[in-house]
Structures are given as C-alpha cells and as structure tokens.
Amino acid sequence: MSKTKEVYLSDDVRKQNRLRIISQFRLHGKKSRTEISTLADLSAGTVTNVSTTLLDDGIIRVCEPEGAKQSSASHGRPRVQLELNPEYKFVVAGSLTFNSISLSMFDYLGDKVATVQEKVVLENMAGNEIAQIILSMIDGLGISATPSIFVLGVQGLTNNNGSEILWSPILSDSGMKFADHLSKQSKAEVIVANDSAMIARSLSKDKAYAEGTFAAVLMSYGIGLGLYIDGQPFKGAKSSASELGHISFKGSDGALCRCKKHGCVEAYASDYAIWRRAKQLDPNTLPENPVTSEDIANIIEEAKQGEGPAREAIREAGRAIGFGLAIMFGLFDAFPVVFVGRGAQALDLMQDDIKQSLDEHFRFHKQFDVAFAKSSDALIHVENGSSIVGLEWLDQQAAFGKS
Amino acid sequence: MSKTKEVYLSDDVRKQNRLRIISQFRLHGKKSRTEISTLADLSAGTVTNVSTTLLDDGIIRVCEPEGAKQSSASHGRPRVQLELNPEYKFVVAGSLTFNSISLSMFDYLGDKVATVQEKVVLENMAGNEIAQIILSMIDGLGISATPSIFVLGVQGLTNNNGSEILWSPILSDSGMKFADHLSKQSKAEVIVANDSAMIARSLSKDKAYAEGTFAAVLMSYGIGLGLYIDGQPFKGAKSSASELGHISFKGSDGALCRCKKHGCVEAYASDYAIWRRAKQLDPNTLPENPVTSEDIANIIEEAKQGEGPAREAIREAGRAIGFGLAIMFGLFDAFPVVFVGRGAQALDLMQDDIKQSLDEHFRFHKQFDVAFAKSSDALIHVENGSSIVGLEWLDQQAAFGKS
DNA sequence: CTCATTTAATTTAACCCTTAAAAAATTACA
DNA sequence: TGTAATTTTTTAAGGGTTAAATTAAATGAG
Numbered sequence: 001m002s003k004t005k006e007v008y009l010s011d012d013v014r015k016q017n018r019l020r021i022i023s024q025f026r027l028h029g030k031k032s033r034t035e036i037s038t039l040a041d042l043s044a045g046t047v048t049n050v051s052t053t054l055l056d057d058g059i060i061r062v063c064e065p066e067g068a069k070q071s072s073a074s075h076g077r078p079r080v081q082l083e084l085n086p087e088y089k090f091v092v093a094g095s096l097t098f099n100s101i102s103l104s105m106f107d108y109l110g111d112k113v114a115t116v117q118e119k120v121v122l123e124n125m126a127g128n129e130i131a132q133i134i135l136s137m138i139d140g141l142g143i144s145a146t147p148s149i150f151v152l153g154v155q156g157l158t159n160n161n162g163s164e165i166l167w168s169p170i171l172s173d174s175g176m177k178f179a180d181h182l183s184k185q186s187k188a189e190v191i192v193a194n195d196s197a198m199i200a201r202s203l204s205k206d207k208a209y210a211e212g213t214f215a216a217v218l219m220s221y222g223i224g225l226g227l228y229i230d231g232q233p234f235k236g237a238k239s240s241a242s243e244l245g246h247i248s249f250k251g252s253d254g255a256l257c258r259c260k261k262h263g264c265v266e267a268y269a270s271d272y273a274i275w276r277r278a279k280q281l282d283p284n285t286l287p288e289n290p291v292t293s294e295d296i297a298n299i300i301e302e303a304k305q306g307e308g309p310a311r312e313a314i315r316e317a318g319r320a321i322g323f324g325l326a327i328m329f330g331l332f333d334a335f336p337v338v339f340v341g342r343g344a345q346a347l348d349l350m351q352d353d354i355k356q357s358l359d360e361h362f363r364f365h366k367q368f369d370v371a372f373a374k375s376s377d378a379l380i381h382v383e384n385g386s387s388i389v390g391l392e393w394l395d396q397q398a399a400f401g402k403s
Numbered sequence: 404m405s406k407t408k409e410v411y412l413s414d415d416v417r418k419q420n421r422l423r424i425i426s427q428f429r430l431h432g433k434k435s436r437t438e439i440s441t442l443a444d445l446s447a448g449t450v451t452n453v454s455t456t457l458l459d460d461g462i463i464r465v466c467e468p469e470g471a472k473q474s475s476a477s478h479g480r481p482r483v484q485l486e487l488n489p490e491y492k493f494v495v496a497g498s499l500t501f502n503s504i505s506l507s508m509f510d511y512l513g514d515k516v517a518t519v520q521e522k523v524v525l526e527n528m529a530g531n532e533i534a535q536i537i538l539s540m541i542d543g544l545g546i547s548a549t550p551s552i553f554v555l556g557v558q559g560l561t562n563n564n565g566s567e568i569l570w571s572p573i574l575s576d577s578g579m580k581f582a583d584h585l586s587k588q589s590k591a592e593v594i595v596a597n598d599s600a601m602i603a604r605s606l607s608k609d610k611a612y613a614e615g616t617f618a619a620v621l622m623s624y625g626i627g628l629g630l631y632i633d634g635q636p637f638k639g640a641k642s643s644a645s646e647l648g649h650i651s652f653k654g655s656d657g658a659l660c661r662c663k664k665h666g667c668v669e670a671y672a673s674d675y676a677i678w679r680r681a682k683q684l685d686p687n688t689l690p691e692n693p694v695t696s697e698d699i700a701n702i703i704e705e706a707k708q709g710e711g712p713a714r715e716a717i718r719e720a721g722r723a724i725g726f727g728l729a730i731m732f733g734l735f736d737a738f739p740v741v742f743v744g745r746g747a748q749a750l751d752l753m754q755d756d757i758k759q760s761l762d763e764h765f766r767f768h769k770q771f772d773v774a775f776a777k778s779s780d781a782l783i784h785v786e787n788g789s790s791i792v793g794l795e796w797l798d799q800q801a802a803f804g805k806s
Numbered sequence: 807c808t809c810a811t812t813t814a815a816t817t818t819a820a821c822c823c824t825t826a827a828a829a830a831a832t833t834a835c836a
Numbered sequence: 837t838g839t840a841a842t843t844t845t846t847t848a849a850g851g852g853t854t855a856a857a858t859t860a861a862a863t864g865a866g
Contacts, residue, residue, distance in 0.1 A: 013416060013823060013852095034843060043825050048845055076842025077832040236736040243733045248726065248764040259766045323651065327730050330646045333639040361651040363662050414824095416852060437814060446854045451816055479813025480861040 017042060019399035021050050022059065025084045026110075026395060030063050032079030051082060059108075059398045061085040084109050088398070090145045091390030092138060095153040095195060095382040096122060096130075098170040098221065098290065102379060103137055105147060106387045108394060114141045126174040131181035147188055149393055151386035152179075153195040155222060160235055162191035162389075169222065169258065191389060197233060198385030199340050199378060200226025204233075205388065208373070214336040215328070217244060217321070218378055219343025221290070222258070223266045229332065244324045245270065255283035268320035271296050271343055277313035278302070296342045303349055317343065318350030322357025329362050341378045420445060422802035424453050425462065428487045429513075429798060433466050435482030454485060462511075462801045464488040487512050491801070493548045494793030495541060498556040498598060498785040499525060499533075501573040501624065501693065505782060506540055508550060509790045511797060517544045529577040534584035550591055552796055554789035555582075556598040558625060563638055565594035565792075572625065572661065594792060600636060601788030602743050602781060603629025607636075608791065611776070617739040618731070620647060620724070621781055622746025624693070625661070626669045632735065647727045648673065658686035671723035674699050674746055680716035681705070699745045706752055720746065721753030725760025732765050744781045 017040075024039045025031060031039065037047045054060045063081040086107035094103035099122075104115040116137050122130060138147065156168025165176040183190040200216040203209050212231030218224035223245035227234035236242060245266035246259055254263025255273065267273050267283075271291040276283060278299045302310035325337060339347050351372060375381065420443075427442045428434060434442065440450045457463045466484040489510035497506035502525075507518040519540050525533060541550065559571030568579040586593040603619040606612050615634030621627035626648035630637035639645060648669035649662055657666025658676065670676050670686075674694040679686060681702045705713035728740060742750050754775060778784065 017823085032843080044844070045826085045846080046824060049823090052845095075834055075840070077830095077844070079843065236734070242735065246733050246766045247730055252763055261763075261766055264766075327650055328734060330649055331639070331731060331734060332645070360655055360664075363649045363664060363667075414851075416823095420852090435814075447815070448817080448855085449853060452852090454815095478811070478863055480815075480859095482814060 015400050017046060018050055018054070019395065021047065021054070022084070022395050022399055025060060025082070026391065030081045030083045032081055034079060036082075054398075055082075057398070058085055058088050086111060087145075089148040089394050091387055091394065092147040092150045093152075093383050093386035093390055094150075095198075095379055095386070096170065097155070097379075098122065101130075101134065101137065102383065103134065104383055104387070105138070105141065105143060105145065106390070107145075108391070110387065110391055112387075113145070114143055116141055122170055122175055124172055124175075126172070127177035127179075128181045130171075130175055130178035131185055134178075134182055135185060147186070148397075149189040149191065149390045150182060150186070151191045151193060151198075151390040151393075153193050153198040153382035153386050155195050155224065158192045158194055162193050165192050189393065191393070193386065193389065194224065194226070195378075195382045196224030196226035198226070198383075198389070199224075199381040200228050201233060201385035201388055202381040203338055203375065203385075204228050204231070209336065209338070214338060215325075216338050216340055216375075216381075217325075217344075218341045219269065219317075219321075219339060220271055220341035220378065222270050223321070223324070224341075225328075227332070242328075244321075244328065247324045247327055249320045249323050256286060258286060265320045265324040269317040269324075269343065274299060274313045274317050274343065274346075277316060278310040280309050293342045297345065300346045300349065303346070311349070314346050314349050315353045317346070318353030319357045321350065322354040323361055325354065326358050326361035329358075334362070336373070338373045338375050340375050340381060344375070347372065418803050420449060421453055421457070422798065424450065424457070425487070425798050425802055428463060428485070429794065433484045433486045435484055437482055439485075457801075458485075460801070461488055461491050489514060490548075492551040492797050494790055494797065495550040495553045496555070496786050496789035496793055497553075498601075498782060498789070499573065500558070500782075501525065504533075504537065504540065505786065506537065507786055507790070508541070508544065508546060508548065509793070510548070511794070513790065513794055515790075516548070517546055519544055525573055525578055527575055527578075529575070530580035530582075531584045533574075533578055533581035534588055537581075537585055538588060550589070551800075552592040552594065552793045553585060553589070554594045554596060554601075554793040554796075556596050556601040556785035556789050558598050558627065561595045561597055565596050568595050592796065594796070596789065596792060597627070597629070598781075598785045599627030599629035601629070601786075601792070602627075602784040603631050604636060604788030604791055605784040606741055606778065606788075607631050607634070612739065612741070617741060618728075619741050619743055619778075619784075620728075620747075621744045622672065622720075622724075622742060623674055623744040623781065625673050626724070626727070627744075628731075630735070645731075647724075647731065650727045650730055652723045652726050659689060661689060668723045668727040672720040672727075672746065677702060677716045677720050677746065677749075680719060681713040683712050696745045700748065703749045703752065706749070714752070717749050717752050718756050720749070721756030722760040724753065725757040726764055728757070729761050729764035732761075737765070739776070741776045741778050743778050743784060747778070750775065 020040045020042070021036055024036050028039065033047045033051055034044065037044045040047070051060065060082050063083050086109040088108040090108070091106045092103055093106060094101065100117060100119050102115070102117040105113050107113050118133065118137055120133060134150070154165060154168050155170055157166040158164060159166055164179065165171065168176055179190045179192045196216055196218040199218055200214070203214070203216055204212065209228070212228055214228050216226040218226070225242045225244035227242055234242060246257065246261070246264045248263050249265045249268055250263035252262045255267040256262055257264035257267035258272070259266070272287050275291045275295055276287060299310045299313065302308065303314045354372070423443045423445070424439055427439050431442065436450045436454055437447065440447045443450070454463065458465070463485050466486050489512040491511040493511070494509045495506055496509060497504065503520060503522050505518070505520040508516050510516050521536065521540055523536060537553070557568060557571050558573055560569040561567060562569055567582065568574065571579055582593045582595045599619055599621040602621055603617070606617070606619055607615065612631070615631055617631050619629040621629070628645045628647035630645050637645060649660070649664070649667045651666050652668045652671055653666035655665050658670040659665055660667035660670035661675070662669070675690050678694045678698055679690060702713045702716065705711065706717045757775070
C-alpha cells in the first residue's frame with residue numbers, strides 16, 4: 001500500500017487489467033465477456049481469466065438471462081451477461097450540514113438501498129459523539145450489510161487525501177476529528193471531502209460535463225467551489241478544496257464576512273449576505289439565525305417583481321460571483337460553470353451582472369465561451385458524488401487487493 | 404504515438420523500465436549497473452539487459468575509468484561506470500523577448516555546448532522570418548550537431564502541449580506561428596512554453612524547492628507566474644500558464660494596464676508601472692519606450708534612500724503582488740514563492756507590503772508559512788528550464804522509441 | 807607467482823502475463 | 837440430425853522479470 005511503485009512488473013500488469021475490466025463494468029453495467037474484451041481492448045482469453053477470478057472473489061456475478069436483451073445476433077452461442085455483484089461491498093455516502101446528517105447506503109452496483117436523515121446541530125459536538133450518531137443511524141436502518149467505506153461531504157477544508165478535516169464552519173475542533181473515531185469504531189475506511197468537490201464529482205458523470213473541465217459553484221451558506229480540470233478533480237497543494245468565497249471582492253472597508261475579514265465574495269453572494277442586503281441591514285453584522293431556503297426564495301420572488309433592495313442584493317451577488325470567476329479564469333482559463341444550491345435559483349436574475357463583472361475583470365472573456373447552468377438540489381449531488389468516490393475506492397481495492 | 408494505452412502489456416513494462424533507468428542516469432549522472440539496480444529497484448539482470456540495448460542504441464556510454472572515483476570497496480571486480488551519451492542527441496533551448504533571441508545548444512548530458520544571442524525586435528516580424536533567424540543563428544554556431552528539439556520560452560500564453568502560442572505581447576499574429584515554420588524547416592520537434600513556467604521548471608531542480616510546491620513570480624515587463632504543485636508543473640485547462648498579472652487589484656478606475664483594462668496587478672507591479680509611478684506620470688498612460696534594467700535599478704536605489712515617489716511606487720507594487728498572491732493562495736493553498744526578474748531586486752523593499760497585503764486579503768495567512776526568496780537572472784532560468792523540458796522529451800523518445 | 811577472496815555483471819531457469827489460434831460449447835435453423 | 841454461427845475456454849508461443857548460479861575482474865596474502 002505505502003510502496004508507490006509504478007507498473008513495471010507482470011504482477012502489476014495483471015492488477016491493472018483487473019481494474020480495467022472492473023471499470024468497464026462500472027461504466028457500462030451488464031456486459032458479456034466478448035463485449036468487455038472489445039471495450040477494454042484486451043484479448044478474449046485474458047477477459048476469461050480475469051473474469052473467473054473476479055467471479056471467484058464475488059466481485060462480479062452472472063446475470064440471469066433477461067428474455068428481452070438477447071445477444072445481438074440470433075445465431076450461435078449466446079453471450080453470458082456479467083455485472084458487478086451488488087452484494088460485494090457497500091458504501092455509505094452522505095453529508096454533514098450545520099443542522100443535519102444525511103446518509104445513504106449504496107450497494108456495489110451503485111444502487112441506493114437505504115437512506116436516513118437526522119436533524120442535529122453539530123456545532124458543539126465532539127468527534128466521538130458525531131461518530132456515534134452516524135453509526136446508530138446506520139444501525140437504525142436495520143440492514144444486515146456492513147459498509148466498507150464512509151464518504152462524507154462537509155463544508156470546509158479537508159486534506160488532500162480525505163483523511164482529515166482541516167477546517168469547517170459547522171464543526172468544533174473536536175468535531176472535526178469525527179472521521180478518526182468513525183473509522184476506528186466501524187473498522188471501515190472513512191473519507192471526508194469538501195461538499196462542493198463532491199458536487200463537481202457528481203456532475204462530472206453528467207454527459208454535458210463529461211468532457212471534464214468545469215466548475216461547480218455552490219451558493220448557500222457560503223460560496224463553495226469544486227473544480228474539474230481535464231477530467232480530474234482539482235486539488236489544492238495541501239487541502240481538498242479551492243475557495244471562491246474568500247476572494248477579496250472589495251477592500252477591507254467592504255462588508256463583513258463570516259471569516260471575520262471584510263470584502264470577501266461570500267460577504268456579497270452567500271445566502272446571509274443576500275438576505276442582509278435585501279433587508280437593508282448593517283453590512284457589518286452577521287445574522288444571528290441561519291437564513292433558510294424560504295427566506296432566499298422570498299427574496300428571489302421579490303426581486304422578480306422589480307427594482308428594490310431585493311433586486312439590488314441579487315445584483316451585487318452576481319457582481320461578486322462574476323469577480324470571483326474572473327479571478328479564477330485568470331489562473332485556470334475559462335470554462336463552463338454550474339451553479340448549485342439555493343442561491344443558484346437566482347441565476348437567471350444574476351446572469352447579466354455576472355457576465356458584466358466577468359467582462360470587466362477577465363481579460364479574455366470574449367475569447368472564451370463561458371457557459372452557465374444551474375442544477376438541482378445540492379444535497380443530492382453531494383451524496384451522489386460521495387457515492388462515486390466510495391465506489392471507485394472499492395474498485396481500486398477489488399483490483400489491487402486488500403493489504 | 405496517438406494511441407494512449409496505459410501500461411498493461413509486457414512490452415510496455417519493458418519501455419517503462421527503460422525510461423526508469425534512463426531517468427536514474429539523468430538524475431544521478433555516472434552510475435554503475437549495480438547502483439542503477441538499487442536506485443531503480445530493478446534486478447541486476449534486468450539492468451544488464453536494458454543497459455545493453457541502451458548502449459547499442461547509443462543512448463548511454465561507458466565512462467573511461469577515472470583514477471579517483473573507484474569502486475566504493477577496493478576488493479572485487481570494479482564497477483563499470485555508465486552515463487548518458489552526450490552525443491546521442493541535442494537540444495536547443497532559449498528564449499524570445501521583445502528585442503532579443505537567445506539560444507543555447509545542450510548535449511544529451513545536459514551540458515551547454517554553445518550559446519548565441521541576437522538583438523532583434525520581433526514585434527512586427529512574420530513567423531517564417533523568425534524561424535529563419537533562429538535557424539541561421541544555430542547555423543552560425545558552426546557546430547556539426549543537429550538539434551532534435553527546440554524549446555523556447557516566450558512571454559504570453561501557449562497551449563497546453565507546447566505546440567502553439569495563443570497570445571504573446573511581443574509577437575504579431577503571424578509571428579506567433581513561428582513554431583510551425585521552425586518545425587517544418589528544421590524537421591525537429593519544437594516546443595513553445597511560457598517563460599515563467601520555464602523558470603519554475605528550472606527552480607524545481609533546486610534542492611530548496613525539490614519538495615515540489617512553489618510559485619515562481621517573474622517581475623519584469625509583466626508579472627508572470629509559474630506554478631509547481633506536488634512536483635508537477637501546473638497547467639491551465641487549455642493554455643500553459645497561470646496569470647498573476649491580470650488579476651483585478653483595483654476596480655475599473657484603477658491604473659491602465661497594457662492589456663487595456665484598468666486596475667490589473669500588472670498595472671501596479673510591472674516595471675513600467677513602477678517606473679510610471681516613481682516618475683509621477685499619469686497612471687492612465689503607457690510609457691512609449693520599454694523600461695530598462697537601469698531604470699529599475701535607479702528607482703530601487705532611490706527608494707532605498709527613503710520615502711518619496713520611488714519608495715511609494717515600490718510599496719504599491721508590493722501591495723499589488725500581495726493581493727495577487729492572496730487570491731492565488733485562496734485557490735491553491737499557500738506555498739513558497741520565488742521572485743525572479745529585475746523587479747525582484749526590490750524584494751527586500753517590498754516584502755513588508757507584500758505580507759501586509761497578504762494578511763489583509765488571505766484568510767489563512769497566519770496558518771501557513773509563506774516563504775519568499777529571490778533568484779538570479781531570469782533569462783538563465785528560462786533557458787535552463789527549457790533545456791530540462793527538451794532533455795525530458797528526448798528521454799521519453801529514447802525510452803519509448805520514435806514512431 | 808599462485809590462489810583464495812571479494813565484488814560486479816551476465817546467464818540461466820522458473821514464473822507470470824498476454825495474445826493468437828485452435829478447440830470446445832452452445833444455440834439456431836434447415 | 838447436422839451444419840453454421842457465435843461465444844468462451846484452452847493451448848502454445850513469446851516476452852518480461854527475478855532469484856540464483858555462474859562467470860569476470862581485481863586485490864592481497866602466503
């Protein structure tokens with residue numbers, strides 16, 4: 001595991017091909033050996049050999065012949081469809097927000113087998129308590145399957161490999177260490193990941209973004225950013241997530257941000273910022289209670305009616321986002337952006353301001369085609385992205401073996 | 404070539420190991436088979452086999468025994484030192500600036516065998532003219548060796564794979580296409596690269612930055628940025644270089660930048676910006692003549708004497724740089740920064756302002772240890788980085804074979 | 807001057823993996 | 837029932853690696 005040898009040994013070739021074949025099943029679902037041979041560009045003989053070991057190991061299984069989906073040609077020996085064995089192993093994917101934990105169990109085929117949500121304010125909880133809650137939630141599902149891996153999306157910064165939360169606005173110092181406790185108590189792998197990164201991961205499976213270079217911007221309590229560059233999730237040097245929210249939009253005389261600095265993009269574009277401005281409150285105070293989805297929906301409604309504080313709040317959010325994007329595009333080049341989260345519902349209203357701001361601050365704006373889109377519920381994407389991470393981890397384990 | 408198969412075939416294993424062994428020679432210089440066996444973690448037998456083919460192909464050669472550097476132990480059969488064959492192939496590495504072309508030829512060992520520089524203003528030249536000049540400069544060296552690859556650093560944007568210049572402040576539209584002409588006329592590979600990226604590449608071989616996460620900031624005519632993340636040169640989505648110079652430091656009422664926008668970091672931190680401010684000229688005009696190294700040296704001298712326009716110009720440059728770094732750190736995490744170029748001579752004077760600006764705009768400043776350093780002549784680093792790129796390309800070719 | 811000792815490099819034999827080709831299996835259809 | 841069609845398995849050949857045995861080359865003691 002720790003030895004990071006590259007492939008230069010026949011044994012590694014074998015494992016590499018194992019993964020290759022598993023990945024084809026992951027990608028295409030039910031397939032016969034012959035089809036896999038074509039897809040994976042391996043000879044029929046190799047596919048037979050590897051399939052045999054995969055069957056023995058319980059990683060794939062033979063599908064019962066479905067009347068409909070027969071072999072393409074009618075003559076000859078019929079193909080035997082194989083697929084990933086759903087019972088092989090299980091993933092728990094989910095997300096932690098400031099006042100709730102939602103978890104879903106997925107089988108190895110990637111189907112959701114159970115889901116559970118609990119309202120808990122995590123702010124003052126210790127790591128072992130959180131781990132305990134998660135475990136009892138899973139217990140409460142009454143499912144015999146034990147998860148082999150937990151993948152949990154959280155707002156904040158995690159380290160590069162997903163083993164540790166470095167900072168999160170929704171957790172105490174002790175709470176941030178829940179992954180350790182969970183891993184010890186469950187004896188399963190635990191990966192913590194930035195929520196926006198998981199959203200991007202989820203979107204990356206979408207045909208529209210399959211090309212693989214795009215950004216997911218999560219507009220809710222903060223302004224999250226998940227980047228995909230050339231089909232690979234982008235990771236910072238030490239930590240998981242790139243930040244859009246704390247780019248300095250206005251100088252130090254700007255509005256107060258949750259991070260205690262002034263003028264951040266978040267201080268203009270997050271839900272509390274929009275709310276604060278729409279309600280014409282002091283830009284140097286933070287609201288005491290969390291802003292709800294309804295609050296934001298109401299403001300959007302109001303803004304649609306015409307000019308006024310609500311409309312102006314959304315304009316300013318657009319300008320801040322546009323500025324943030326301009327800066328990011330300057331560093332990475334421009335690419336499509338998908339907006340997710342409740343703030344994203346205002347995308348139609350913001351779009352012109354975003355573009356204008358981009359135009360003002362990004363030199364190459366006109367040379368690049370920047371496409372915007374908004375997508376559905378953020379939590380679903382976080383969960384979905386997390387499940388993908390979990391399944392890919394299982395695939396790796398299945399291919400390269402345990403220890 | 405075009406087929407991008409991964410390693411999953413014994414033949415690929417062979418090639419992989421060939422590269423592995425070549426890389427050890429590249430890294431460590433003269434080594435015996437036994438030593439290579441240890442370094443590359445391959446068996447003695449494999450090293451013998453591969454070495455034989457490498458010798459046959461003229462890629463490595465036997466070193467004449469130097470009296471001094473004998474085998475570590477005195478007993479036993481003495482080791483035969485091998486090394487890369489300097490005559491195997493040659494690289495031309497160099498850089499194009501607005502008024503000069505400098506080229507050096509390197510042998511396969513990485514030793515510089517010749518160098519030539521010519522004053523030419525490239526601004527209005529066509530691509531084929533530039534190619535012609537480069538070729539005749541090489542011709543003029545009177546060296547029998549023909550280069551297999553040209554690697555040239557240029558200010559501006561190149562595409563991801565180094566085949567094309569997308570934009571450069573020093574070249575006309577036709578001039579930007581010189582790589583095509585050069586490649587056709589010389590029948591050699593031609594790679595064009597961003598100058599700052601090459602500087603970073605050069606620095607990456609420095610022990611101090613060998614860890615592999617740092618930024619090179621080139622302060623001269625513009626503000627270039629070369630990034631190394633985790634030992635890998637960072638590339639944008641479509642283009643080569645990340646940009647620090649055109650981050651929006653002040654709004655649209657800021658000073659005029661060469662890119663025709665207002666308020667860019669470059670408009671405060673580049674040599675013309677410093678000069679403009681030190682001379683108390685209109686911040687909305689661009690100087691007609693290029694600012695020289697002497698101009699900048701004089702301003703730095705003046706600033707050292709005490710407060711005044713020169714000192715203030717440098718302060719403002721520091722603030723702009725600090726702002727740019729803060730934004731970059733927000734996206735990538737913080738890491739060491741090396742300043743290169745004539746503006747970097749003012750680092751001592753700027754450092755406090757950079758840090759203060761960072762502190763103001765980067766949330767995690769105090770949690771990260773941001774180290775600054777300045778390095779020697781930019782051109783040398785560009786050339787050096789380019790030669791490294793060229794040699795690595797040759798290594799790849801040597802390992803994986805031509806077609 | 808010879809020969810045991812020591813270290814380096816090469817050769818050998820065994821093992822693993824892949825592939826192409828041959829063989830076997832399984833079904834449709836005449 | 838037999839032939840054609842198609843999928844899957846088996847076989848044999850070929851290539852790569854490694855551990856171990858062998859050969860090569862130099863030192864130094866008797």
